[in-house]
Amino acid sequence: STVTLTWTLCLLLNNPSKLEKAKEELDKEIGKERNVSESDINKLRYLQAIVKETLRLYPPAPLASPHEITENCTLGGYDIKKGTWLLINVWKINTDPYFWPNHLDFEPEKFLTTHKEVDVKGQHYELLPFGCGRRICPGISFGLGVIQFILANLLHSFEIVNPSNEPIDMSGTLGLVHAKTTPLMVMVKPRLSSKCYKTM
Numbered sequence: 001s002t003v004t005l006t007w008t009l010c011l012l013l014n015n016p017s018k019l020e021k022a023k024e025e026l027d028k029e030i031g032k033e034r035n036v037s038e039s040d041i042n043k044l045r046y047l048q049a050i051v052k053e054t055l056r057l058y059p060p061a062p063l064a065s066p067h068e069i070t071e072n073c074t075l076g077g078y079d080i081k082k083g084t085w086l087l088i089n090v091w092k093i094n095t096d097p098y099f100w101p102n103h104l105d106f107e108p109e110k111f112l113t114t115h116k117e118v119d120v121k122g123q124h125y126e127l128l129p130f131g132c133g134r135r136i137c138p139g140i141s142f143g144l145g146v147i148q149f150i151l152a153n154l155l156h157s158f159e160i161v162n163p164s165n166e167p168i169d170m171s172g173t174l175g176l177v178h179a180k181t182t183p184l185m186v187m188v189k190p191r192l193s194s195k196c197y198k199t200m
């Protein structure tokens with residue numbers, strides 16, 4: 001969840017018009033006189049689309065987890081021996097240009113228009129950040145809920161700015177988890193009525 005939140009902030013800082021749209025939605029749905037509550041998340045369709053688009057471009061587990069083949073079988077025309085480890089390249093699937101026009105661009109809008117039926121819950125095989133089938137991630141709802149709620153609170157409560165003139169460095173670590181290599185540095189300042197910070 002932390003890894004995804006970090007990539008989401010990076011993508012928004014590198015795409016300021018999308019960040020503005022997210023803030024407009026928060027101001028329209030919640031206003032500046034109160035904090036986000038969990039029950040608001042359903043109304044934040046653009047914010048949900050931002051999280052999906054981040055999971056598409058930067059799946060935190062780009063190779064899912066290794067699956068061991070338990071019986072000799074044929075898969076996609078290949079004969080595979082029992083005991084073989086199968087790694088699924090989730091990132092490659094999530095960014096396949098056959099399914100995703102402008103496949104490497106950050107365009108959350110697609111999840112409200114052309115791809116609004118495509119979900120991340122293992123039913124649509126062109127987008128598999130949580131895997132699929134019987135070893136699918138059991139933390140989907142918890143993970144998504146945490147990411148959406150923290151992101152909504154951060155963007156609603158604070159103006160988040162890249163202090164450098166350079167775009168945010170998007171290099172990531174190689175490994176089972178694809179995390180940002182360098183720390184993300186941001187400047188934050190309050191954007192709500194002062195009473196909203198009393199309980200924080």
Ligand code: HEM
Pocket residue numbers: 001004059060061064065066128129130131132134135136137138139140142143144
């Ligand atoms: C952005 C958040 C998350 C992402 C993208 C994610 C992704 C994944 C992926 C791709 C797998 C492998 C699925 C497969 O092999 O087909 C997995 C497995 C798993 N995840 Fe997550 N995960 C996330 C958050 C969480 C959270 C919050 C929890 C627990 C609270 C969790 C618990 C697990 C467990 C226990 C497995 C192993 C399931 C098994 O092998 O049967 N995950 N996750």
